[in-house]
Amino acid sequence: MRVLMFGWEFPPHIAGGLGTACYGMTRGLARNDVEVTFVMPHAYGDEDQRFVRVVNASDVEALFGSVDSGSEELLQKMSFIRIDSNMVPYVSPEEYAEYHEKYVRTGQRVWEHGDVWKRRYVFSGKYGANLMEEVARYAVVAAQVARYMEGRFDVIHAHDWLTYFAGIAAKRVSGKPLVVHMHATEYDRSGENINTQTYAIERAGMHAADRVIAVSNLTRNIVITKYGVPPEKVVTVHNAVRFAENQGAAPERGLDDKIVTFLGRITYQKGPDYFVEAAAKVLRRVPNVRFVMAGSGDMMNHVIRRVARLGIADRFHFTGFLRGDDVHRMFQLSDVYVMPSVSEPFGISPLEAMRSNVPVIISKQSGVAEVLDYAVKVDYWDVDAMADAIYGLITYPALSRMFAAKGLEEVTNLKWNDAAAKIKAVYEAAIAEQNNRK
Template sequence: MRVLMFGWEFPPHIAGGLGTACYGMTRGLARNDVEVIFVVPRAYGDEDQRFARVVNASDVETLYTITEQGGEDIVDKMSFIHIDSNMVPYISPEEYASYREEFVHSGRKQWQTTDVWKQRYTFSGKYGANLMEEVARYAMVAAEVARELEGQFDVIHAHDWLTYYAGIAAKRVSGKPLVVHMHATEYDRSGENVNTQVYAIEKAGMEAADKVIAVSNLTRNIVIQKYGIPADKVVTVHNAVRFPGKGELPPERGVEDKVVTFLGRITYQKGPDYFVEAAAKVLKRVPGVRFVMAGSGDMMNHVIRRVARLGIADRFHFTGFLRGEDVNRMFQLSDVYVMPSVSEPFGISPLEAMRSNVPVIISKQSGVAEVLDYALKVDYWDVDALADAIYGLITYPALARMFAKKGHEEVTGLKWNNAAAKIRQVYEQVVAANERNQE
């Protein structure tokens, strides 16, 4: 089985859990005899390619061909993309409209020979102001990649909304079945105040897909109810965690205080404000506790101001965004890990904490709650319950040891090999159905 996979990030260059999940998945797929070609907007050359061949979209020249016979070209194949931005590298929207009018509509019959127009775009691979523009351009590159790799893949797999148009483009060019992976919906990120443009892309991607993989039953229900995707088209495959080889000894702690950690994007979705309010309640009962907020995001300044107003700034530490071994070290320094997410499709970080023998507290509004028995679960909005859970784990050593021990045993069984085996089954189903349709 061979898969052409589109993602937005790949370790070691990641901004969150999506890249971590993609890496674990590719390793698991390799062990299930699935060959992966993984396309990212921008590759840096230091990616681990033992389990997947990484293709740098920034190195791909998109090729536009116009012939007198009026054959379909890339521009026509991309006509389903409706984004208010420049869709072709290095030219303005006005210039793009002029080129399209000249080459596609009015000028095509005037050409007596084949005309070729090549463009290359260097993607930032970031989540910046021109994100929508890069999403559209990435789709155009995806079509070219699918054309160049004709015969080298059996199925297409696109991760999250950023790559859905790329997946659709590759499907239209190659005729191969498409699987889209929903790691987080716009409802998770924005509540009911959804970005209609992102919602439309998510919906289009799932409607065009042959199968949709959701990372939890929580996410699956949102996909069915909020996007109107048929239930028999959506399958749940829970994420997993990778256990690294033997590493360095745990870092030495410079303080005797208990350490309670929040690690994730400091955004509405992750519930950082509830963590702060619970911390203030705990410190009224147990002064000798330190709280760490590791991450970055648009709520950072708000959280810092709230910590100052509550008078707990001397017990709070902001590390900024952590990655790689720094994440593992942070877990090893922690006595409790807290994930108070308002809406979490899955949540890999609690598994990483449990892997480090750290007891965890998670919100009931998280997909990972579906697979964990030995995690304390509270409603994200119940600050008193969250404070009580933290207090219990830092005050009663036997309770903390029990959750740490049982949690580590539990998470050991959540392997990417098993998740990848389920994903391979999805591939086999859509490939077989596609072959039947072509008969």
Template sequence: MRALMFGWEFPPHILGGLGTASYGLTKGMAKQNDMEILFVIPKPWGDEDQSFLTMIGANNTPVVWRDVPWETAKSRLEKCMDPQEYYHLRDHIYADFNYMHTNELGCIEFSGRYPNNILEETNNYSIVAGVIARTYSFDVIHAHDWLTYPAGLHAKSVTGKPLVIHVHATEFDRSRGKPNPVVYGIEKDGMDHCDHIICVSDLTRKTVIENYHQPHWKVTTVHNAVEPLSPEIEALERLSGVPEKVVTFLGRITMQKGPEFFVDAATQVLSKTDHIRFVMAGSGDMMDQMIRLVADRGIAGKFHFTGFLRGRQVYEMLKSSDVYVMPSVSEPFGISPLEAMQCGVPSIISYQSGCSEILHNVIKTNYWDVEAMADAIYSICTYPAMAEYLKVEGKKEIDTITWEDAGRKVREVYDRVVHS
């Protein structure tokens, strides 16, 4: 079985949970002996782990024919692609795209991020998908999140191969129920015209069925998982010099993640004790607002903003935390609590998160129930037996949730659509 997968980010260059999930799932699926994955992203950087898949960069795929000397192709592509692949792709340009802005290789440039012209990049990505789909042989197409649905649909239209779309989040989650009609339209188009839909939680499945009007038989839940920690990460120790307990929020500082409820809970806890510090790790469009809110509440002396953390920094933060809190308003899944529990950090999550469907050794509250959240934080920081129980039992639980199991469920979906 060979899958052509379209993604938008991949470690170590990630901006959210999508890249982490793409990495974990593909690595888990690669453990199936007969599974091959061609993974397309807008812009590879050359330092991605490709030991278990073949990566194709949309920015290295020509859409306009250029007479490029071998040495030029080699110098421009050596970190990310075998130049021979470039010429192979060039043979499958299927239309005249000379009206588009391309570089000396005849390729469209991509930011590799989430720029202001994201809709333009999404459209350009779908154009490149046509060249890639015509170049390689595969059995099934798999598109991750709305940014790649047009690419998946284009690949399906030119090859007739079945398309599976993977819903990691919906516009209803990102907007607190007030969807951007353009993004909603792209999501709905992908769902209407694909062969099957995978959702990361039953919560997301319900949204897809009810808000996007999809038949229940077309939608399957495959919960996310977590990668085992490397020995290097396991060996990390708590950062020294902080005698107080540390309570951490780690994620995008956006309305979907409920950062203001974390600040409210911190305010309540700090009215009872000054032996706890709070950390908001991440970046996002509400960061300035949260900084002002913390100042207005008079808790700035016990509240810290780290900015965006990546890779090892995430685990250094978690290993230095006594409590992890995810107060998300609408979280399709939420991998970060799993990562926290891996590190032995007692965790508090909202009932409104998909991971609450599979996690048991955590404390769950409604995102808006700030009193319950504050009580849980205070209790874990105050009662060592409670903290120890959540630490030990949480770690045991997480060790049973694997990407290999998730990969087998995805493979069942592939088999169904390929042989139907």
């Protein structure tokens, strides 16, 4: 089976769990005899391509002037605020000279397609101010990729709202079934104060898809109730965790204090303020504890100010955003990992912590709570319960060892190969349904 997959990020260049999930998933699919071509807006060239072929959308020439109606319709639905950016069509000076000479000599347009001009867009692949425009242009490039790869893929797979228009465009060009993956909804990111444009893209993508994969039953319920997607079309496939090929020795700690870690975006969704309040309560009972907040986000300044007001700044450490081996080393240094998310569709980071033999505390409002028995579960808003759980794990060694050992055993059974087998079954169902309609 061959899959044309659209994503937004891929290790080692990631901004969160989406890229990590895509990497584990593509490795698992390869081991299930699924060949994946992974298209992303901006590739750096150092991605691990042993199990997947990575296509850099910034290298793809898209046709303009006679754009297929599907892509044109998508572009018309988008509104843009123009800003100065590097995302402009370009040709090299040598190409321009050659084409200009041909035009002067023959009177023909510079390209070989009549009135059609080719353009190449340089995508940043970031989550910046021109994100919506990049999402729309990505759809145009996706249509061209699908046209170029005609006959060389069986199904299309698009990850999260950033790539849904790309998936729709590829489906319209190729006629192949579309599977969209919902890793996080706009309700998870923003609560009830949703961005209506993002919501509209999510809804359009899921309704255009032949199947929707949700990363948890929590997410599946949101997809059905908030977006009106038919239940029979939505399948839950929980994420997994990949064990590093070389775990490496634990780094030297250099102190005797216990270390409690938060790792994630410092945004409303991840509940960093509840972590701070729980930390203050713990420090009133146990002074020799250090709290680490690893990440970055729009609540960073708010959190720093709150830590200062609580008088715990000497016990709090902000590392900034961590990636790759630094994440693994941070887990190895930790005695407890806390994920106090307000709304977490799944949450891979607790699995990564458990893989490093660290006991974890997670919010009941997380998808990963559905698959873990040996994690302490609290309501995100219950800072007293969170503080009690932290206190128990750092004060009673036997309790900590039990959760760490049982957690490691539990997480060892959550393999990407098994998750990928379920995803492959979703592909097969989508293909079979389309064949039955013909």
